[in-house]
Amino acid sequence: MKKILTIGRYFKSKFGQRVRKIPISLQGFTCPNIDGSVAKGGCIYCRNESFSPSIVKISNLNTSPVEMNFKITQNPLLEDQVAQLKEQFKWHSNFHKDKFAVRKYMVYFQSYTNTYAPFETLKRLYQEALALPNVVGMSIGTRVDCVEDRVLDLLGDYVKKGKEIWLEYGIQSVYDETLKATNRGHSTQGMQELFEKTRQRGIKVCAHLIYGLPKETPEMMLHSLQTVLKWGIDGLKIHPLYVVSGTYLEKLYHSKNYTPIELTDYADLIVKSLQMIPSDVVIQRVSAGAHDETLLAPKWCFDKNIQMRYLREKLKAAGIEY
Numbered sequence: 437m438k439k440i441l442t443i444g445r446y447f448k449s450k451f452g453q454r455v456r457k458i459p460i461s462l463q464g465f466t467c468p469n470i471d472g473s474v475a476k477g478g479c480i481y482c483r484n485e486s487f488s489p490s491i492v493k494i495s496n497l498n499t500s501p502v503e504m505n506f507k508i509t510q511n512p513l514l515e516d517q518v519a520q521l522k523e524q525f526k527w528h529s530n531f532h533k534d535k536f537a538v539r540k541y542m543v544y545f546q547s548y549t550n551t552y553a554p555f556e557t558l559k560r561l562y563q564e565a566l567a568l569p570n571v572v573g574m575s576i577g578t579r580v581d582c583v584e585d586r587v588l589d590l591l592g593d594y595v596k597k598g599k600e601i602w603l604e605y606g607i608q609s610v611y612d613e614t615l616k617a618t619n620r621g622h623s624t625q626g627m628q629e630l631f632e633k634t635r636q637r638g639i640k641v642c643a644h645l646i647y648g649l650p651k652e653t654p655e656m657m658l659h660s661l662q663t664v665l666k667w668g669i670d671g672l673k674i675h676p677l678y679v680v681s682g683t684y685l686e687k688l689y690h691s692k693n694y695t696p697i698e699l700t701d702y703a704d705l706i707v708k709s710l711q712m713i714p715s716d717v718v719i720q721r722v723s724a725g726a727h728d729e730t731l732l733a734p735k736w737c738f739d740k741n742i743q744m745r746y747l748r749e750k751l752k753a754a755g756i757e758y
């Protein structure tokens with residue numbers, strides 16, 4: 437039986453105990469693909485709160501008088517952002533402490549693009565995050581076109597001080613035609629170099645891939661995986677593409693120009709993917725969904741527990757323990 441190095445197993449072996457990622461979503465953060473800097477409208481499947489519904493409910497973050505980007509010279513939201521970071525961390529860490537007896541945490545800057553802000557803002561927020569009680573490190577979700585070298589240097593300094601630092605890059609596909617069709621606002625150019633620059637500083641790279649993107653075949657999806665493995669990654673998240681309301685993908689779906697991936701096909705791809713994963717690559721996720729009325733299709737993405745049970749069964753039958 438091949439035992440997958442899940443994120444839970446990885447943390448346990450590294451820190452000798454369970455570590456939980458604490459999702460953080462801060463007012464004012466956005467994405468250059470939403471604010472019009474690189475494209476308009478965002479990725480065709482993006483409705484950001486569907487990726488992190490629980491966090492958005494904690495603080496009222498839906499509106500912001502100022503948006504983060506690289507150009508603003510002053511950030512009047514900074515103290516509010518620090519307060520939100522502390523508030524969300526406290527709520528989630530208490531929950532995991534009380535319910536699951538978890539005592540160590542990673543701060544996970546999850547929503548939107550968390551390196552897309554003035555350098556001084558990022559520096560302050562990262563420092564505040566690392567100073568929170570029982571925090572062993574940070575995981576930062578971002579895009580490949582939004583990471584400045586000085587931010588890599590800053591994060592590399594935290595690594596030198598013993599912190600666990602991950603950058604989570606949204607790759608989704610290594611096919612430029614797919615990135616264009618999904619309005620990602622960037623191509624694959626420079627991705628490999630960025631991975632190398634990140635890892636040279638001891639920062640871990642987690643690549644995000646999506647299976648079921650428009651017009652992609654199973655062979656293309658597996659080729660994306662093979663490519664990021666060749667570039668060099670420390671971790672991986674794979675998730676199925678699902679249609680939520682209020683997105684351009686919804687229009688494609690209703691006009692029959694997009695057919696969501698079937699669960700059986702997705703499971704087959706996950707089995708093949710995990711068969712080719714080296715034993716030292718940390719698998720952070722292979723499932724996803726939206727547990728509310730925004731989910732339009734496929735319906736099997738409604739319940740992640742049922743989805744994971746099915747995937748685990750298929751993996752077990754293929755000799756893989758997840």
Ligand code: SF4
Nearest residue numbers: 467469478479482548
């Ligand atoms: S990069 Fe992320 S936040 Fe930005 S539009 Fe795409 S999915 Fe949304």
